[in-house]
Amino acid sequence: MTRFRHALTLDPGVRDLAAADHLLHTLAAELALTEDVFGCTHLVRGDRPRVAVSLSLPSRPLPHTVRERLAARGFEVTEGAPDELGRAVLYPGATTLTGTVTLAELLSRSAITRVTVLGTPTQPAPHTRLLTRDHVRPHWHHDELVLTTMPAPADTLIPFEVPNPTPCCADH
Template identity: 45%
Template sequence: MTPLSGYSVPAAPAAGTARIVGVSLGHATLAEADHWIRSLSPAPVLACTHLVADPYPHVAISLLTANAFETAPELAVAATAAAFGTSGRAVRFPGVERLTGALTVSEILQRSSIARVEVLGGGLPDPATVVETGDFVRPQFRNGELVLVTTPAAGGTLIPFETRNPTPCCVSH
């Protein structure tokens, strides 16, 4: 990612007004950023993680919140990139707490702010298809909407593409 020249930071809104803010604390992993997001009280309405490269590879965060957060000057470009980004990985979003256990695609769409469920490389699933959530749902924020990417699983079900404990690449090497 390169510095966002040409972007100006909007004037601070009135106290208590929810807005998108970018935060960069130098989290090295998605799990670290997720943990920090889950520790916030009150919880933000929406929280997304963003992989950034400047000034070094790390995870920045965007939040829809009324709170203010400090970012070190050397991480300001990453925080701005997160705040103005058009994509991310949602950790907190309306309805996330209702996405547990086995749910149909239709139930996921009804219970949360997820706009669409996709099958990786396969398009849109039937609304009656069961998704085994594993109680861990991380949709992608793409151009203003949340999209849950899934992959086929046993018994004609689906599972979220991102799992809580992914198998490390080359685990047997």
């Protein structure tokens, strides 16, 4: 679990990813976190399913002031991450992934190291365009930040995760 060696975890009791994403963005702004911070969501299963969030730097611990400021806001802060499979919301280069970008641009601008396409065993070409929908959420996989995509019209790709998913049973 190299990536999360210096992680702090908060378990704010939120039940959905959108609320956890919002919390991470709010914390990044209020704590003035630097662009090299990784903010991830982690699904916590069991008798009380919820979403925990982690904050980490790749090579050193977060400053003690971050932990103190989180505790002052009423968060219980623990060392480490709940798992190795975080879904990255905050990561280096995330803010540059808007509109349409090529995969080569995505890989050079951000901490994402690999792109996969659902149902395809081969890597997509670097010139392939990605319609980001301004919502790019890669996952950690074997200490590598991987974006899963799916085919879209006109030989483009879109991130597998949609920005505003329809809740289950929304039509009931």
